[in-house]
Amino acid sequence: MTTSGRAHIRWFRNTAPYINTHRGKTFVLMLGGEVALHDNFPNIIHDIALLKSLGVNLVLIHGARPQIASRLKSAGIESVIHKDIRVTDTESLEHVKDAAGSLRAQFEALLSMGLPNSPMQGARIRVCSGNFVTARPMGVVDGVDFQHTGRVRRVDVDGIHSQLRDGSIVLLSPLGYSPTGEIFSLALEDIAVNCAAAIGADKLILFGAEAGVTNAAGELLQQLAVSQIEDLEVDKPEQRTLLHTAQHACKQGVPRCQIISYQDDCALLEELFTHDGSGTLVANLDYEQSRRADIEDVGGILELIEPLEQQGILLKRSRELLEQEIQRFRLLVRDGRIIACAALYPFPEDSCGEIACVVTHPDYRGGQRGQRLLLELEKEARSQGLTSVFVLSTQTAHWFLEQGFAEHSRDELPGQRQALYNLQRNSKVFFKDL
Template sequence: MTEHGSGDFDWFRNTAPYINSHRGKRFVLMIGGEVASEGALAGLIHDIALLSSLGVHLVLVHGSRPQIEIRLQRAGIRTDFHRGMRICDSEAMASVRDAAGALRVDIEALLSMGLPNSPMQGADLRICSGNFVTGRPIGVLDGVDHHLTGRVRSIDGDGIRQQLSAGSLVLLSPLGYSPTGEVFNLSLDDIAVHTAVAIGAEKLIMFGAGAGVHDGEGRLVRQCAVEEIPQLAVADATQKALVDTAGRACRQGVPRCHIISYREDGALLRELFTHDGSGTLITRRPWEQSRRARIDDVGGILELIQPLEEEGVLVKRSREMLEAEIERFRLLERDGRIIACAALYPCPPDDCGEIACIVSHPDYRGESRGRRLLGELEQEARSIGLNRVFVLTTQTAHWFIEQGFEEASRDALPPQRRDLYNLQRNSKVFFKRLRSPSGR
């Protein structure tokens, strides 16, 4: 029998938080026709099948621009573009419908595979396609008649959610149907964004040739808030189009958009199940702002923590103490009002720090604000070289256990903190070992 060290399985154990987080969530995958034309579709389908088996509810929106080009060339049909959109008359529309339908069938065939000794063995995926997208004609724009080129009028979000809840994977082609029986050629990104918004998707995942988005100096941008998009110096036109699509989706309510490579084998799984991901994550920044506390915030912090001090949940802090320690605090502010706070106290020369005073205003509890501040302080601790953080608590032990802390003895505290331990309060001690940030 071959023996294996526990480290051989650490990579798999580390995926558990992501598996649990993604289970039951709705993701929209925007797959351009280039994925199929460059031969990358089969590998991506294997990863999609794995996602589905882990309980992720998936909507695939596929494009077909390269396939349309081939059919138009064969038919000797020339089409013009206006504002990046192909102008389709009835003659060109025949090629558009043929290309979209053929590629949809190819994708369904790959999703239906179940060969033994293959990644699809036992996948047993059920695929649903239908008239979920209602289109409308663009009409005349800038004096140009777009004929059968259209835009999304509406998405049947309820119908898609019903199919997802029933265990089906929903596949959408770049076509829209009208109540009068017409078919319109729609843009891939238009359908993907509208669908993600309509079904309340947690993520919109887009595929490009490169690994995410690179800045003007060629460096991969790992993460970007939607407000920071104007500052991105993206030279590549295709990457810029993906960033613009992500921005539209975030501004309409999609929390996270990912831009990853279809050429990189396993990029989808690395993006979703590893700490560092594989591409670029664009997030919708909450309208509540997180920031470092300032001296003029002392009054607001005192007002926030006073009720818990009176209940004995927190150690009492005087105004003078808060003023001296104000740089340790991080706040969540909403419309100029402090609604949550937390503090980090490094313990040199030890490799750890104390996290303290995690408080949310009673009107805003139960919405993960404490967890958000904890995550930001853990990231700060990592940035200054700390490997562990600890807390002392009398009444919130279970919450910290849920955040990955483990109970320890009082003797595990750094010496200077152990000397200040209040025996009368008899607080429990919890430690957490820090890992590299994920953000995925």
């Protein structure tokens, strides 16, 4: 086997935890009408088919805004927009139905492919569309009658779950139906949020033109807590819309929303089957959770600190010692993987504490994770009535100086700590007042 072949096999092996995690889960995918116009659309369909084959329950919700706009323009009908929502009169509704029906058929056709030597060979996917969304009219807003533009009233949860249990992919168009037999044009985002929340989806995946959400400097924001969104400045309108949709969904109870690109081939698979993903994750809780370590974390901590012990940056700790001291450690955990750690050893008789073993995994350095743990341990030290913290360092002096520490003599260490000082390492001592 070639080197590249082995690399692919290793990558496939590393996806096993994600395959196991996602199997049996329910994902809602929101695909705007722009997705169907892009050259990468068939590849996205192939990736959706792969998710289905891996045991993921899927609900696809497609939009049709560009297709509707094109049909209205060709018919010489001027679109009336109020508060970024299209007013749908009786004449326009016919074109809305035409665009939605045409796109639905396109999705169904692509998901029905099964040609030999193609990615969907043997897939045999069943797609179910129907009147799963009951709608109500928007009515008159600011004096503007929205006519056949509506909002979601309720979602047929039992009907969708029944189809998912039978092995179908559920496909929803941007239309809703009333008990009186009327048809309403609905916003894609309205259906996506309400459907994902109602059926208890594990994820809502939102497709946009770019890879997630970027900040003012153009840097990709890999994860965001809902609490961070209000203070975030996002320049691009599409990204703002996707971000607010994700925020709304999380507030409605969807655990995670992921914003990815429909232009980047394999973005969906990369987002779901690699550690760092391809886009932006939005969650009610921080994606990287901080928590106190327990005995089951010993192996992960040893794996994290071992390279630095070998380099002489950290003093070597045995498994037995780490097991005894495990309650001293605080961790940053990302998708079950320990990516940073630090420990606090209090000396209450001297009103100070030692911060030790501040380590971040090489793949995650540069994200201020060490600072985050340091601040949390400083807060913990204050809660214990300590007035200062200190560190011993051989190679990271500048970093601690940047965090507000100042160099001191080792004679200022607590007596108990002085007795354990390793003269051969000749570590420098840094204190910080709390």
